[in-house]
Amino acid sequence: MGQPVTQKVEALITPIIREHGLELVDVEYIKEGAHWYLRLYIDKEEGVDLDDCTNISHAVSELLDQNDPIPQAYMLEVSSPGLERPLKKDQDFIRFQGELIHIRTRETYQGYQEFTGYLVGLINNEIVLEYEDEKIAVPRDIVEKANLALDF
Structure with a gap:
């Protein structure tokens, strides 16, 4: 079986997120009810704001549309990791x-x-x-x- 969706997406979008001076904290791909969600959590030293999330959403959306790593329809959500930020790296x-x-x-x-x-x-x-x-x-x-x- 191929790479999980989250790994494919992470490899694809990490460079563009870094270009914006941000860090990709986590990628989630989950089904809730009838819908699939691709959730990206981004951060930077001084914290992210709405503009950061909006800019990344547009840039990543375009990149994902071009490369199509996800077979089904999904909703893209970009946000900060919050107060209980995951520690992974x-x-x-x-x-x-x-x-x-x-x-x-x-x-x-x-x-x-x-x-x-x-x-x-x-x-x-x-x-x-x-x-x-x-x-x-x-x-x-x-x-x-x-x-x-x-x-x-």
Whole structure:
């Protein structure tokens, strides 16, 4: 089977998003009810605004129409990642060191599947958190989801 839609789209649109001085945080392709949605989450250091989302929506829409990587009809949505931004790339774990994050694992690890703490960093492919003077290193390959967390 070929690449998943999200990977095809990400490879196609990342250069144009970078040209606009933005970062592609995440790509979702999901069916809700009878409709398919392609959701792009973009960001930049000072945060994104409506103009950023509109500009990317137009540029990406044109590019996707030309290359047609998605077989069915879908609705394109472009937005900021929000306050609980997902952490996926190595640079996310560098940029957000010291921030409160939440991790959910695919399997139980040290008796838990959810961890919340302050991000120390990514060390030897483990996400290291600190909470109340204790450190825990969660292997990245069992992490289902990692994101910035709101205060406890």
